[in-house]
Amino acid sequence: MARDETIAAIRFGYGLGAPSEGSAGGLIDGLDGPDRMAAQYPVAGLSKVLSEMRSYRALDRAVKAGTDGAEAERRAGRDRLQALFTEGFGQAMARIADTPTPFRERLVWFWADHFTAVGRNLVHRGGAPTYVDEAIRPHVAGSFADMLKAVVTHPFMLIYLDQAASVGPASVVGRRRDRGLNENLAREVMELHTLGVDGGYTQDDVTELARLMTGLSMHPERGFIFRPQMAEPGNFRVMGRTYGGGDPTLAHVLAAMDDLARHPATAAHMARKLAVHFVADDPDPDLVSQIAVAWRESGGDLAHVYAALLDHPAAWAPLGGKARQPFDFVGATLRAVGARGRDISEMDPGSLRRFLARPMAGMGQPWMSARGPDGWPEAASRWITPQGLAVRITWARSVTDRLAERIGDPRAFLDRALADAASERLRWAVGAAETRAEGAALVLVSAEFNRR
């Protein structure tokens, strides 16, 4: 059985090959202190994204008005927004390559998946990295309620799940114009983000929350904005509690989010989700209940919640119950081969797409493009398919061909990448390969490296 240090790196990080936290205490301590990776490899801020989107829309109008030369400018504007997306992907991978605290990056992507938001088109997609850095990342070691509130007030989510277009039928705007409710985000907040599909809510709760959430909107220059003239006036009853009354305000909406974040159904839903993601597709019920208790007692204070997870013996059970998703597999490969964040960060968008993003899509996981707001599936069998494995193998071979010199002796590479998690059988096969590159590829395609 692997040592705890190996388990910590593989189960809660992006594997061995680069320095990481080492122990349960180290994992938690690593969440304290400044977020150096975000500062070192920044992504575009919201104001930059909004200004690109405004200029794209102006060019779009110019093209429709038949202005000379506008078409080429519009294409350039769209390319810039697409580049924001691809560069954000590059920065995410650069952070993974360099970080001494990979648990933080794992948590960022766990929560980004939990609060999945996908660009509606190539233009909107340019805001995806910004959404993760602004709504998710600052809160991964803080309070779940704060993250939830940041998500439901972020323009990227408001557009993705249609909230920005939802209007209270009895609001000023609703009475003046023929517009009304859209319950998309309200439903997903309860079903996916908080209570869970079995969390005891009804269609009435969904409708009431949708009415309460009207007014969450966006402004082309300022980003998020609460527009009282779009908000339904009145009282709203959600899960047995009443919100609203008087003039509609943002505080009414946020109060409901605070309650949903602390609800016992949310604690149970999220405890299970964390255990499934980090430990096993079918986790020990005692582990789940220990996490849920910590959630309820702390009101969703995430550092407490993770401590409860890491404190349970099931978190240190033998490795291999889960498959690394393609994003994790690519990130773990970069760390194993000793890629430097600086080099990844400086790749141009075309190279990032060719070498990293497209192969990841072929493995079944195009970056930040899950097909629905429920995010990516967890089961190992979903990822280790003939198709997905074939692409992993083909990509691993191209990586080891390209980096054969840097990787060096495949047996030493095996020790760096898997240490005591490697089986004897793998050790033998790596030594029996025809070339160094092929031996190194065997390490990367092995079940040990593709599981965690």
Place this chain on the structure above:
Amino acid sequence: MAVSRRGLLKGAAAMACSAAAHPLMTSVTFAAAPWDARLVVLILRGGMDGLDAVRPVGDPALASARPSMVRDGVPLNGFWQMHPALSGLEPLWRAEELAFAHAVSTPYRDGRSHFDGQDMLEAGTAPGMGAARDGWLNRLLQTVPGTEGRTAFAIGREELKVLAGPAEVANWSPATPFDLSPQARLLLGEIYAGDPLFAGAAAEAMELAGSIAAARETEDADPQMMEMMQAGGGAAERALAAFAAEQLRQETRIAAFSINGWDTHRDQAGPMRRALGRLAEAILTLKEGLGPVWAKTTVIAMTEFGRTVRENGTRGTDHGTGGAMVFAGGAVRGGRVMGTWPGLNEAELLDRRDLMPTGDVRAYAAWAMRDGFGLGANVLEASVFPGLRMGEDPGLLL
């Protein structure tokens, strides 16, 4: 007897695998499945608005429920009109190779969750039965002796629960390059020996990649398909459908893939037009690629739920219940809209918001399998769709 004959033929086919697509080899491919009919199941993810795809324009309540929605379309008969994005399918309607069932749903009620709805659609079960671990197409394979790894094909990079389960199913996506040296194959076999998930996936990948490449007439089919898989505007659906047709012309009898993009909460006109366009492309590409095999083919397109009868405040529709399903193929008794119309007046709706389901999508799928594959109603109602009552025979296939 049957087993040994199949084994023999399989060996012969393996030796002559570059000839597998040759027309003279069809007698071999016939033996690979216990029937000759072809079934294609398209899972429309996101909740297709059946009332917009196939519009009951003869119901006077439609116009007031959906004041902002466009009303021009392809008239089918006095009562029904097809969305203009499906106009490419009009020749199929006239040739009686296209049919619809309306006011249908799975037994899923009240939750209106895409994900639970799709799970139930693909499991083919009803609420309260516990979660089925396998999909209904996989259970169909489990009930029929003599199916092989290629009898059924799950196509694309996404999960297809409808085909998942203990019966062996092929799983591949067009345009997957995979070329290994003999030594690399041996070593892979060695390192995966202790892990059935990896061993099985790798063995199937090697087999599929080898035989698909060998059956291709041209070398550049993969790069072409790869480009299509990455392009928009229905190109990916064309690639999936062309690949499905290629397999169905050989020994495959069942193929399934997904078409996404039906969750039209806002400004429905655009996304609906694009999604229906992709569906039409997929059906027309299947017809073209299948050639004479189209005559034996049934395509069924089904979705997890329909959408609200009334348009919402943002010129879209929210999650509902009753909806429509689409049938196409030379085997279909087409040119009609099946089902019992419940009406669109408020009192006739489910929860005063959704189209009231009067038929079960599983019953239509069951009748298609009874007619096409000769399966008994007892098997269909007990094993494939446990607890289903198939009801009256709609005479789905010719």
